[in-house]
Amino acid sequence: MISVELAVSLKIPDVTALTAANAIRRRLGYADELVRLERADYYRLDLNVDDRATAESLVREIAEGTNLFVNPNKHVYEVRFSEDRGANANRDGLWLVSVLVTSPDDSSGEGMASALQGRLGYAQVAAVETGVLWSMTIKAENEERAREIAESITVTRSQSEGVLMNPHFQEHEVWVGE
Numbered sequence: 001m002i003s004v005e006l007a008v009s010l011k012i013p014d015v016t017a018l019t020a021a022n023a024i025r026r027r028l029g030y031a032d033e034l035v036r037l038e039r040a041d042y043y044r045l046d047l048n049v050d051d052r053a054t055a056e057s058l059v060r061e062i063a064e065g066t067n068l069f070v071n072p073n074k075h076v077y078e079v080r081f082s083e084d085r086g087a088n089a090n091r092d093g094l095w096l097v098s099v100l101v102t103s104p105d106d107s108s109g110e111g112m113a114s115a116l117q118g119r120l121g122y123a124q125v126a127a128v129e130t131g132v133l134w135s136m137t138i139k140a141e142n143e144e145r146a147r148e149i150a151e152s153i154t155v156t157r158s159q160s161e162g163v164l165m166n167p168h169f170q171e172h173e174v175w176v177g178e
Helices: 015-026 052-065 108-117 143-154
Strands: 002-010 034-047 075-080 094-102 125-139 171-176
Touching (some): 002 052, 015 034, 125 143
Antiparallel strands (some): 034 125
């Protein structure tokens, strides 16, 4: 089984990400540290295929040939493999940090997997998991500090700390690099 990540973002400016970035800079005090914030819908597809090339080709076919993930009029997408995470982590003191926010009680991935396996005929799809992927460019002196800033920005602990997820019903995963 091979897992493939599909990140789907808007072609136009994402007002949700812009509003969150504004709140993080102005209300949480990260005007100097947060350089960029982007948001994408995240899907992890577990596929019963033999190799990465087949997996990537299948996910591209699904993304372009169904309306479950991508509307070509308003979205762009990127296919990734989790084992490739960590590339391009530091560019001139700017750290690329990604935060995946998921909701354990969200069953939308099950419905997508069922549709893909059933009416759309993609029997190779074993499971689909969904979430929101936040990509940040953070100015920090080292990777550890970049992670600390990302955690503080992400997890809502009080009115003055965190804005991207609620730890009472959501989970998150942080990695540095693309």
